[in-house]
Amino acid sequence: MSESLPPELTPDLLRGLTSPRLNRRRFLQLGGLSALGVGLSACSIAGSKGSGGGLGGQAWRDEIAKFWANQKKQGHLDFANWPLYIDVKGNSHPSLDLFTKETGISVTYKEDISDNATYYGTKIAPALKAGQPIGPDIIVITNGFELTNLFLRDWLIPLDQNRMSNFYQYASDLAKDPAYDRGNVYTMPWQSGITGIGYNPKLIGHEIKGWNDLLDPKLSGKVGMFANNLDLPCAALCAIGVNPETSTPDDWNKAADWAKKQRTYVRKYYDQSYAGALARGDLWATMAWSGDIFLKQAENPDLKFVVPEEGGLIWTDNMCIPIHASHPLDAMTYMDWVYQPKIAAMLADYINYITPVSAAQQVFQKEAADATNDKDRAYYTNLANSPLIFPEPADFARLHRYPVIPADQVDAWNGLFEPIYQA
């Protein structure tokens, strides 16, 4: 069957396609044939585990191929994304307009997602548990508990690997074959970002180098940390010198101790609102997402972002297609379309997070070379050299991914870290 697979498929990708986790899939769900029972009945709540037929990798691949062979282009697509996460010009999104022009597929774009857990809990889970479509054909979910939940429940349509030619040609190493989704079976990255430290050296009086600098009594009441169950624990793991991806429950205990010790100096455990607090001086140093600091530098040029010396975190927001989606083929077309370097550059120009297409750098360089005036040239040179969009190799060496916590240890993990930020 390998003839039907794209030539780019490496042994690693093939391994991904046949890994044991995929053997237990419930195939009928692909076509939306199985309802998962009523959500909230009086006597029990049905589980949502995709446990099914136990068929082998090959049968599963045939099933996917059959699913995609039956799909037709419908000329429309619903896309749910996070706020401020696509190019904007006036009231429109130029990249989406271009997509419609080139492919004839119209796009309804909604900024519906502002938090993974809430979106999962209010929009995805209730609908899919009841066997109903959730509406959008593409959703953007960060690698983490919610994405893992979507995998475990078979709530995503495996991508059509034959329709990913741009992806396999242009996706950077970071985007291809990530540990949380071997072989890009379900996801294609939208953008990635870094969790590090944002700070204001003018107010602190010195530079911040790493997580342990946030243990300083002089910063008491001026340090912000994140109120979520991945960034905070992983930062603490980095702080004690452990790679979160390979951490053990023993490490988790030590990291929780570090976070408890550091808690004395913390002003607040923030959600999204930390960036404003940093810009206006309520915070002097805080856990931060790279792109936010870039945006806030316009407001307060003193702000700096650092990848901590003990290690920072790199996360990826992923495009994926939920089951029961109405326009899977149109979604597939779009997801691959954005991997053309010129489109990736269009998006990166506005978003300022790490683009999954490193060739976008050459697009910016070419724009700079072709520029007719100094202002444009400086602008594009700046973009091409931005460490936030194209991180330095040295920075990459210090970046870790979130661990995938086994389902039976999630309670222990949450029980350790949630009481620290929700006391």
Added chain:
Amino acid sequence: MTAARTNRRRLGSRLAPYALILPGWLWLVIFFVVPAVSMLSVSTMTGNDLDGFKQTFHFGTYSQAWHDFHTQIVRSLLYGLIATAICVLIAYPVAYWIAFRGGKYKSSLLFLLLLPFFVSFVIRTQSWEFMLEDDGMVLRALRDLHLVGFMQDIGLVSDSGQILQTQVAVVGGLVYNFLPFAVLPIYVALERVEPALLEAAADLYASKPAAIRKVVLPLSLPGVFAAVLLTFVPASSDYVNSTILGGTNTTMIGNIIQTQYFTNLDYPTAASLSFILMGILLVGIFLYARALGTEDALAMAAAR
């Protein structure tokens, strides 16, 4: 023939009130009884989201939930109580003033009171963030007036010189957000007090304060009772104010329920926490109604 028709008519008139109340009952059943019962049933289930939850009548969830989160429950009730007390203390004079001194501006004044409701709850709370920030208008004004030390002494400003991310900010936010719910019912009660009663009290040699204490206050108690209910219940279960204005030690039970539900997918714990809170609030309100003798006040108001 005639007798049968009369009977039928009598039956019809006997059933009419029940038919009329039917929509009300249906509404209650669909939007209160059904969700409450299913939540009660969820609270005693065991399992996890992946494998499903089964009804095992496991009441241990309740004691575990209380054990893990009683700090936040007690804190929420305390914040709710303080906020309600402040609300009523502010609302009573405001309502009194509008009812007795508002004159032809009554409706405009009430409209002004409700005006903030045209802006979303979250946005209104967020605007307090800007006012209370470390270099914001409130603290700057206090610094200019050299009042920061005094405010720190009475505990309104933290030792590190902050208002934002302290209990004061959270309780203040609750007071701000729920104040109109306290003013309106008190206003309605005061509005129904006949000014002639005050004149009669004056004729009987009651001083102005005595007239208010012995005539106006008892007559307005139903309004105060409603005001307390309308502020205490939502204030205790609010989570927005503590999310936006709170700090490391101001988590309320609403935040915990949200995390249990959305992040941990632990529906039984979330449901049992909701029921613990509901139970405490119901018992508290019942005791309060008994202690205040508000049943009499309500009956009195109804009789008039």
